[in-house]
Amino acid sequence: MRSTGPLAAAAAITLAVTLAGCSSSGNGELTYDDSPLNKYLSSAYGGDLSPEEQQKQFDEQQRKQEDLMAQCMADEGFEYQPNVQSGQFIVSDEEETPWKPDDKEWVEKYGYGMVNSPYNEQMPTDQGEEYVDPNQDYVESLSESEQIAYWETAYGPSPTEEELNEDGSYEYSWEDAGCQGWAQHELQGDDPWQSDEFADLRAKMDDFWMSGQEAPEYKELNAEWAACMDEGGQPGYTVQSEPAQSISDEQNEIYNAAYGDGSVEIDPETVVDPATSPEMKALGEKEIALALVDLSCREKTSYTQESLKIQFAREEQFIADNKAALEAFKAAAEQKK
Secondary structure, three states: OOOOOOOOHHHHHHHHHHHHOOOOOOOOOOOHHHOOOHHHHHHHHOOOOOHHHHHHHHHHHHHHHHHHHHHHHHHOOOOOOOOOOOOOOOOOOOOOOOOOOOOHHHHHHHOOOOOOOHHHHHOOOOOOOOOOOOOHHHHHOOOHHHHHHHHHHHHOOOOOHHHOOOOOOOOOOHHHOHHHHHHHHHHHOOOHHHOHHHHHHHHHHHHHHHOHHHOHHHHHHHHHHHHHHHHOOOOOOOOOOHHHHHHHHHHHHHHHHHHOOOOOOOOHHHOOOHHHOHHHHHHHHHHHHHHHHHHHHHHHOOHHHHHHHHHHHHHHHHHHHOHHHHHHHHHHHHHOO
C-alpha cells in the first residue's frame, strides 16, 4: 500500500513531545518531562491528556476521517469502505519498556539495539486476527490503470524527483494528498503551525534545534566525554551521537552489499540474509564493546543529566526571546482541540 510521505515539521514536533512524555524519574533527576518547551507543545497537541484519553481521541478522529474519505472517494466514482482497524498506539508510562540504553545489563546484550533489537523478542506469540484491508478485494477487481487512478485519488500522486529533498522527504500539502488529505483537513482544519503567522517562529525553532550541538556548553561536555572514550580504547569520536551512528552506517553497508543500492533490480530469493551473515555477527560484537565504553563514559561525565541541564537552559532562553509568539501559537493550537 502506498504511503502519503514524510510528515511535516509540526508532526516532528508532535513526535518529540510524545517521546518526551514517555520518560519519568522518581529519584529527583531531570527527565524530558522537565522540558520548558514541553509545556507549550504538549498542551497544544494533546500531550497533556492521559494515554486513555489520547487513545479515545485518536479512535474517534480516525472514525470520522475514514467516513469523510469514503464520501470523497464515492464522489470521485470509487468504492471505499472506511478502515477503522486501529490498534493501541498510546504507550502508558507504567508499561515496561524494552529500551534501556542506560542499563549495563541491557547494553551488554544489545549494545545500541541495532544489530540485535530487544523489540524482536517482544513479538507476541498470539497475533490475534490477521489484518485485512476492507478495500483489498475491490482494488484487485480493478484494471491496472484503474488501480493507479484509485491510489492517486485516495492518497494523491507520488512526489516527483524535483519535489523530493536530498533525504527523501518533501513538503506535504493536504491539497496534493488526495481524499485522505482532504478528509484530514476537513476534520482538523489548517494546522496553525504551518500558517504564515508562525513562519518566523518555525524558522527560529528549526535553527534552535539544528544549532543545539554548537553551543559552547555542549562542546565542553562532548570534549570531556571524547577524552574518556580515548582512554577506554575507542578513539576518534567527538560527539556522543557518533558511535551509534557509526554502527548504523556499517550495518547499512552490509545490507547494501547484499541487496545493492536500488539502482539494479535483485531477486531477494537469491540473496543470503545479511542479518545472519558473519559480518553482521562481528558488527554486533563490535557494537556491544563500543556501547559499553560509551555507557561508562556517559556515567563518568554525567552526560545525560548535564546535557539536559544545557538543553533546558537553552529552552528557557528561547522562551524568553520568543514568549509572545509561543503564547500565540499555543492559543491558536488549543482552539482547535
